[in-house]
Every structure is written in structure tokens, then in C-alpha cells.
Amino acid sequence: MDIFSNILMGFKVALSVQNLLFCLIGTVYGTLIGVLPGIGPVVGVAILIPITFGLNATTAIITMAGVYYGAMYGGSTTSILINVPGESASVVTCLDGYALAKKGRAAPALGMAALASFIAGTLAVVLLTFIAPALSNFALSFGPPEYFALAFMGLTLVTSLAGESMVKGLMSGVFGLIVSCIGVDAVSGDERFTFGLLSLLDGAGFIGVAVGLFAVAEVLCNLEDSMEQVFIQAKFTLRSLFPTRQDWKDSWWPIWRSSFMAFFLGNLPGAGATIASFLAYGMEKKLSKHPEKFGTGVMEGVAAPEAANNAAAGGSMVPLLALGIPSSGTSAVLLGALLVHGLKPGPLLFQSSPEFVWGLIASMYIANIMLLVLNLPLVGFWASLLRVPYKILMPLIVTISAVGVFTTDNNIFDMWVMFVFGVIGYLMRKLKFPAAPVVLALVLGPMVERTLRQSLTISHGDIMIFFTRPISAVLVTIALISLCAPLLRGVMDWRKKVVEIS
Amino acid sequence: MRRADQITGVVVLVFSLAVIEGGRRMPPSGTFGPGAGFLPFWLGVAMAILSIILLVNATRESAQASEGSPFPRGQAILAILKTIGGLAAFILLLETLGFLVSIALLTAFLLRCVERVRWLTTAMVAVANAIGMYIVFQMLLGVSLPKSIFGF
Numbered sequence: 151m152d153i154f155s156n157i158l159m160g161f162k163v164a165l166s167v168q169n170l171l172f173c174l175i176g177t178v179y180g181t182l183i184g185v186l187p188g189i190g191p192v193v194g195v196a197i198l199i200p201i202t203f204g205l206n207a208t209t210a211i212i213t214m215a216g217v218y219y220g221a222m223y224g225g226s227t228t229s230i231l232i233n234v235p236g237e238s239a240s241v242v243t244c245l246d247g248y249a250l251a252k253k254g255r256a257a258p259a260l261g262m263a264a265l266a267s268f269i270a271g272t273l274a275v276v277l278l279t280f281i282a283p284a285l286s287n288f289a290l291s292f293g294p295p296e297y298f299a300l301a302f303m304g305l306t307l308v309t310s311l312a313g314e315s316m317v318k319g320l321m322s323g324v325f326g327l328i329v330s331c332i333g334v335d336a337v338s339g340d341e342r343f344t345f346g347l348l349s350l351l352d353g354a355g356f357i358g359v360a361v362g363l364f365a366v367a368e369v370l371c372n373l374e375d376s377m378e379q380v381f382i383q384a385k386f387t388l389r390s391l392f393p394t395r396q397d398w399k400d401s402w403w404p405i406w407r408s409s410f411m412a413f414f415l416g417n418l419p420g421a422g423a424t425i426a427s428f429l430a431y432g433m434e435k436k437l438s439k440h441p442e443k444f445g446t447g448v449m450e451g452v453a454a455p456e457a458a459n460n461a462a463a464g465g466s467m468v469p470l471l472a473l474g475i476p477s478s479g480t481s482a483v484l485l486g487a488l489l490v491h492g493l494k495p496g497p498l499l500f501q502s503s504p505e506f507v508w509g510l511i512a513s514m515y516i517a518n519i520m521l522l523v524l525n526l527p528l529v530g531f532w533a534s535l536l537r538v539p540y541k542i543l544m545p546l547i548v549t550i551s552a553v554g555v556f557t558t559d560n561n562i563f564d565m566w567v568m569f570v571f572g573v574i575g576y577l578m579r580k581l582k583f584p585a586a587p588v589v590l591a592l593v594l595g596p597m598v599e600r601t602l603r604q605s606l607t608i609s610h611g612d613i614m615i616f617f618t619r620p621i622s623a624v625l626v627t628i629a630l631i632s633l634c635a636p637l638l639r640g641v642m643d644w645r646k647k648v649v650e651i652s
Numbered sequence: 653m654r655r656a657d658q659i660t661g662v663v664v665l666v667f668s669l670a671v672i673e674g675g676r677r678m679p680p681s682g683t684f685g686p687g688a689g690f691l692p693f694w695l696g697v698a699m700a701i702l703s704i705i706l707l708v709n710a711t712r713e714s715a716q717a718s719e720g721s722p723f724p725r726g727q728a729i730l731a732i733l734k735t736i737g738g739l740a741a742f743i744l745l746l747e748t749l750g751f752l753v754s755i756a757l758l759t760a761f762l763l764r765c766v767e768r769v770r771w772l773t774t775a776m777v778a779v780a781n782a783i784g785m786y787i788v789f790q791m792l793l794g795v796s797l798p799k800s801i802f803g804f
Contacts, residue, residue, distance in 0.1 A: 204793050317709065321664065321702045324695055328671055331692050340679055340688040370735060373766070374728040541769055542777055545762035548739065549755055553785060556746075557795040565743045573736060580722045581660055582653070603686045611686075 157279060160508030164516055169209055172202075173513050176213035177520045180220020183237075185228060185532045189547065190237035191221035192479045192586075193368055196360040197547075199487045200554035207491035208506045212513040214487055215467070218480055219271060219514070222423065222460045223521045226263035227532050230256055230452070239423035239459035242431045246444065246451025253447050257529075261391035262401060262449055263456040264525040270409040270457035271518040274464025277413055278471075279511055282500075286472035289497035294608065295615050298601035299622035301594045303629040304419035304475045309587040310632045318583045320633075326588035329354055330595025337603060349563035356486040358555050358567030359592060363585045364479075365551040366572025369544055371579050386530035393449060401453035404434045412458035416465020422478030423459040423466070430458035464514070471499060471507055476593065479586035486593050490558075654713050656722055661707030668703060671696035731766050738762060750800025751790075756782040 163169065176198075183194035194217045202210035225240035230247035243263065250259040292300070309323035310316050332343045333353035344350040393401070408430035415426045434454040435444045444451050466477045474495030476482040488495050493503055500507050525532070555568045575585055609615035617623045675696055678689030723729065742758040749757070760778035763769040769777075789795045 201788075201793065204795070317702055317705050321699065321706070324699045324702065328692065328695050328699070331695070335678075335688040338679070338688045342678060342688060342692060343674060366739075370732050373731045373735060374724045541763070541767040542773075544767060545759045545777070546781060548735070548762060549759055549781060549785065552739065552742065552758075553751075553755065553789060553797075557789060557793070557797075560796065562743060562746065565746075569736075569739055569743060572739070576732070581656055582722075599691045603690065606686055 153279060153283065156283075156504065156508050157512060159505065160510075160512030161515075163208060163505050163509030164212065164512035169212055169509065169513060170516070172205070172209050172213045173216050173517055174520055176216025177220040177517050177524060180217035181224035181521065181524055181532060182220075182535065183217060184221035184224025184226075184240075185236050185535055186538075186543065189365075189368065189543075191218050192360075192483055193365045193547075194221055195480055195483045195487070196357070196364050197551055197554055199357050199360070199483070199490060200556075200558040201550075202487075203490070203558050207488075207493055207503075208509045210491055211484070211487060211506070211510055212517075214484055215510060215514060216517045216520075218463055218484070219460070219517050220521060220524075222271075222463050223264060223267045223525050224532065225459070226267070226452070226456050227260060227529065228536065230259050230263065231533055232536060239427050239462075240455070241424070242427050242455045243452055245431070246447050246449075249445065249447030250449070250452065255447070257386050257390040258393045258397060259449070259452050260386070260529050261526060262393045262397060262453050264391075264522060264529070265393070266401065266405045266453040266457040267460045267525075268518055268522040269405055270412070270461040271464060271521070272515065273406075273409045274413050274416075274461045275511065275514045275518065278464055278467055278514070281417075282468050282472045282507075282511075285468065286497040286500045289473055292497065292621070293619075294601040294604035295619050295622040296625070298598060298605055299616055299625035299629070300473060300475055301598045301601070303625045303632075304469075304477070305587070305591060305594060305598070306629040306632050307419045308477070308590050309584075314582055318581075319587055322578070322583050322585065323587040323591045326591025327595050327598065329359065329588070330592045331599070336596065336600065347563075349561065354592075355559075355564050355567050356490065356592060357558050358564040359571045360483055360486060360589050361551045361555050362568040362571030362573075363575035363578075363588060364483075365547060366568060367575025367579055367585065369547055370572065370576040372540065372544070386533070388527055391526055391529065397449040400448065401450045404430075404437075404450040404454040405457045407437075408434065408454040408458040409461040412461035413465040416462035416477065417468045419469065419475060419477040422480075423462040426458040426462035426465075427455035430454040467514075470495070471510075473497060474499065474597070476590060479589060482586065482590040482593050486589070489593070653722060654710050657706055657710035657713075661703045661710060664703035665700055665707070668696045668699035671699065734766050735762065738766070747798050748800065751797035752782050752786060753800060755785055 164173070179198075180191070180194060183189050183191060195214050198214050198217060202213055205213070221237055222239060225236035226243050226247065228234050228236040229240045229243040230251050233244050233248040235241040235244055247259050247263070250256065305323055309319040330353070332350055334340070334351050335342055341351065411433065412423075412426035412430055415429065416423065431451065431454055434450055435441045438444065438450070466481045469475045469477050470481045470485060474485065474497075476485045485495055493499065493506060552565055552568065555564050556562065558564060578585055605615050606613070616626045671692055675689040675693030678687065678692065680687045680689070724732070738758055738761045742754055746754050756778045759781045760774050763774040763777055764771065786797070790797050
């Protein structure tokens with residue numbers, strides 16, 4: 151009953167003219183980000199933080215969540231039509247999607263991708279509606295040691311699953327924590343690593359770092375390879391987009407199975423939409439009566455991963471809203487956006503800002519419907535956008551990023567932060583260091599440090615405090631196991647598989 | 653990758669020693685419990701250990717398995733350096749030239765000198781981008797963008 155009245159209040163917030171308008175802007179822009187190869191949801195959301203800075207917090211985050219979802223919908227379009235994934239969570243959709251397009255079935259494949267995304271996205275929001283408040287209630291009893299353990303586990307899981315080498319992932323994470331130390335120490339008031347620069351007293355600035363690491367670095371990397379594509383022509387009438395009865399029969403259960411699996415996977419730190427889409431594809435191939443046909447153009451090979459990436463995106467909102475712990479690169483950027491807008495993520499968020507939380511959740515229901523409408527009849531329009539050459543797009547991304555970063559504080563210094571982290575991000579990509587752990591650590595850093603120091607103050611410096619309290623003991627143990635995992639051969643093989651396919 | 657990892661390992665090791673030293677110099681806690689330098693110090697230690705592991709792993713890797721440099725050569729690296737240089741020049745000149753002129757110049761530079769787009773397209777996109785961004789940021793979002801020393 152309580153949830154029911156809360157969600158009604160949420161709809162009241164989400165259905166205001168302003169929020170509806172910005173939800174629409176977010177989903178359109180997100181679809182665009184998803185359709186265009188070379189810019190993913192992380193970049194899309196990062197660029198939006200400064201641009202939406204002037205809006206109120208609820209509207210701004212509704213817009214960004216719309217982008218996240220929109221990118222998941224739009225990513226399949228390029229996978230199917232030009233065999234180039236629009237973003238990493240749609241890589242596996244290429245396999246059967248492009249094969250279907252070559253067989254002349256591009257239209258129903260695109261239609262199925264949109265419908266599977268809709269089913270999965272809606273299911274994920276329904277589950278989120280019930281699970282997130284319960285989880286945040288449970289987390290109300292957490293003290294500093296539990297919070298430290300939680301953030302520590304999130305960091306280690308993300309870093310140990312990111313990229314090819316675990317050592318490099320951990321180095322990225324530690325680097326992010328070091329960057330988060332820059333500025334005035336919140337506990338003692340001492341200056342740290344400011345080099346006498348006034349602009350660094352408040353820290354390096356999350357927006358400059360994120361836009362640099364993702365948008366600028368991405369552009370620099372893309373300069374190397376030409377982005378020319380072969381485009382499969384297809385006619386898109388509304389009728390041709392609807393999958394046949396046989397397509398539905400093949401895809402119905404894969405959509406539901408993948409959605410449930412991916413939602414719960416998305417709850418865990420580290421397992422984002424990309425991994426979920428690969429696991430869903432692998433699972434359906436195993437369960438299928440004709441596994442040998444996967445890769446030659448079967449409908450469930452499009453439906454399962456497209457359902458999975460949307461469900462995982464929804465699933466990753468659970469720890470973000472209930473605990474204030476992001477589980478992927480994109481949700482780390484979203485958490486950064488919450489902080490920029492002065493909201494305090496954590497279990498108290500449901501009580502301190504109910505209009506925000508429930509408004510956001512309600513807007514996700516609306517965003518899914520908007521995206522279905524945007525994607526089904528308008529898919530021909532999105533496909534035609536693929537003809538805009540990347541050459542023209544590149545300067546636009548650079549200038550929007552730079553000006554966006556400037557406008558947050560009207561400070562030239564923030565642009566230099568973006569510049570420096572753009573170069574660092576480029577070097578990291580080339581040297582195979584994952585960028586997501588840096589942002590995650592930067593966002594979680596202040597909380598990790600505060601809770602660590604509080605815990606050690608409570609225990610008079612005894613580190614055993616993290617092992618004598620049951621919840622933190624479990625979480626820290628999971629974190630330590632994930633750190634020691636390379637020592638176990640079986641786990642290593644599994645990890646290699648996960649990393650290889652992603 | 654082998655040589656690249658070795659160099660990275662050394663650079664990060666030096667960086668982490670600087671972090672450790674920085675953490676050591678921070679004042680101790682005034683009351684009780686860990687002070688400001690506590691976390692930086694241990695992060696520096698962790699980073700140092702990780703960089704040594706990277707260094708050792710890279711050195712132990714067989715020389716045959718290592719490919720060439722991960723960085724591009726020729727045209728591609730030139731395009732990247734030009735983009736970085738153009739961006740730096742843009743940030744430096746923003747407050748002198750003003751928003752409209754510097755955005756148009758940066759867009760034109762990236763289109764023409766990096767991507768080798770035709771002059772006509774370059775000019776059109778550059779002007780449209782500057783005006784479009786002016787409309788979005790200054791007029792719709794109400795941000796005050798830097799004006800040039802000539803007042804526009």
C-alpha cells in the first residue's frame with residue numbers, strides 16, 4: 151500500500167510538463183547517442199551533467215536516466231544495420247542482428263529489439279519499485295564499517311572485472327582514489343595535493359575528470375581508425391517492423407529469462423549491461439534446441455541480449471538509489487550527477503528526497519513507453535542519421551564537452567582538468583587501463599575515506615572492526631576473495647571468458 | 653605491450669613514491685584517529701606495490717609475445733597531437749577571443765586541419781556550431797559565456 155501511494159506521488163512529479171519534456175529530450179538524445187557509433191552512454195551522460203546543471207535535481211536526473219535507457223534502445227540499430235555496435239552492450243546483438251539484416255529481415259529484427267527492450271525495461275522498473283525501498287530500509291542500520299565494506303566491495307568487484315589485466319584495473323581504481331584525495335580534507339581541514347592552486351581546494355572536479363576521461367579520450371582514440379561503414383538498405387514501414395508469430399514464439403521465453411537474469415546481475419557491482427548481454431546470449435544458446443543456428447540470424451539472438459542490456463541498466467539503479475553505490479561506469483557518472491545537484495545518495499535518500507526518488511522511478515515507466523514510440527515508427531529516421539559522417543560529429547563532441555565543462559562553474563580551470571584527464575584517458579586506453587574504475591573510485595572516494603577513518607576511530611585503530619560485525623565481515627570477505635581470485639585457476643578461466651567476450 | 657608496460661610501471665612507481673612522500677608530510681590528526689595523510693600514504697603504498705607487480709609481469713613476459721608500440725604512427729598520431737594542441741589553444745584564447753570566435757575557430761580547425769573536410773562544409777558547420785551553441789547555452793540555459801576583449 152505504501153509503495154502504491156509513493157509511486158502515485160512519483161507519477162505526479164514525473165507527469166509535470168517540465169519533467170515530461172525533459173524526459174523526452176533525454177530519451178531522444180539517448181537514442182541518438184546509442185545509434186551513433188563512437189559515443190556511448192557514459193559519454194552521453196557525462197556531457198549532460200554540466201548542461202543540465204541549471205535545472206532542478208529531479209528534472210536533471212530524469213533527463214540523464216532517459217539518456218541511459220535511450221542508449222540501450224538505440225545501440226541495437228547500428229548493430230543490426232551496419233554490424234557496428236552503437237555501444238558496448240550491443241556488441242553481441244551484431245552476431246544475429248546483422249545476419250538477419252543480410253537475409254532481408256532488418257525491419258522485424260529492429261522491431262524485436264525495441265519490443266524486447268520495452269518488456270525488459272518495464273519489468274526492471276517494476277522490480278526496482280519493490281526491491282529498492284526494501285533494500286534501503288535494510289541498509290538504515292548500517293554504520294561506518296558497513297558502508298566502508300560496501301564501498302570497498304563495490305570498488306574491488308568493478309576493478310577486478312574491468313579490462314584485461316586485473317593489476318591494471320586495480321591501478322585505475324587506486325589512481326581514482328588518489329585523485330579523490332585532492333582538495334581540503336573534510337575531516338581535518340588540511341590541504342592535500344593542491345600545489346597551492348586555489349581552484350584545487352574543492353577537489354579536481356568530477357565533471358572535468360569524467361568528461362575528459364570519457365568524451366575527450368574517446369574522440370582521440372577514434373581519430374585513429376576511419377569510421378566508414380557499409381550500410382544495409384532496408385524499408386521500414388510500421389507493418390514490416392512487427393515480428394511474425396513464429397518470431398514471437400522463438401523469443402518470448404528468452405526475453406523473460408534474460409530480463410530476470412540481467413536485472414539481478416545488474417544489481418551487483420561490476421556486472422554491467424555489457425556482461426549481462428553476453429551472458430544472456432550464451433545462456434540462450436545453451437538452452438536452445440538448435441544452438442548451431444545462433445549466429446546465422448535467429449530472432450532470439452537479438453531479443454535475448456537486447457532484453458538483457460535494458461534489464462541490467464534498470465537493475466543497476468537499485469544499488470545506486472538504495473545504497474548510493476554505483477555498479478557500472480554509467481551509474482558512477484549518474485551518482486556524480488546526484489552529488490553535483492546536492493542530493494545525498496544512500497539509504498536515507500528515500501526518506502530525505504522522496505519526491506526525487508519516486509519521481510525518477512515513475513519517469514522510468516514513462517521513458518520506456520516514450521522509447522517504444524520513438525523506436526518503432528521512427529526507426530527509419532534513426533537509421534538515416536547513420537549517414538552523418540563522424541568527421542562532422544567529432545568537432546561537435548569536442549566543443550560541446552569543453553563548453554559544457556566550462557559552464558558548470560564558469561571556470562577556465564575546469565577545462566584544463568578536462569584537458570589533462572583527456573590526455574590521461576587516451577594514454578590509459580592505449581595502454582589497456584580501464585577508465586571506469588577511476589570514475590567509480592573518484593565518486594566513492596570521499597565516502598570510503600570518511601567511513602574508514604570513522605571506523606578506525608571507533609575501534610581505536612583496530613582493523614578487526616571490519617570482521618567482527620557480521621554484515622561488513624561478509625562484504626569485506628567477498629572483496630578479499632575477488633582480489634585473491636587470480637590465484638584460483640578455475641575462476642581465472644571464467645574471468646578470461648567474460649572479459650574476452652566483452 | 654611489454655616495453656610499454658615496463659615504462660608505465662616505472663612512471664607509476666615514481667608517481668606513487670611522490671604520493672607516499674606527500675602523505676607523510678601531511679599533518680597528523682589533531683585529536684585521535686587517522687589524520688589527513690593516512691589514506692594518501694597507504695594508497696601510495698598500494699600503487700607502488702601494483703606498479704612493481706606490473707613491472708615484474710611485463711619483464712617476465714617472453715620477448716616474442718610482445719607486439720610493437722600500442723601507439724599509432726604517422727598521420728594518426730599527427731591528427732591526435734593536432735586535436736590536443738587545438739584544444740589547448742582554445743582554452744588559452746577563450747577569454748581573449750570570446751566564446752563565438754573561439755568556438756568557430758576550434759570547430760573549423762578540427763574539421764579542416766584534422767579531418768580534412770572541404771572548406772565550404774568547414775565554414776558552414778563552424779558558423780552553425782558557434783551560433784547553435786550560443787543559442788543553447790546563453791539564451792536557453794542562461795549561462796554567461798566569455799565575451800571577447802572587443803565586447804562580443
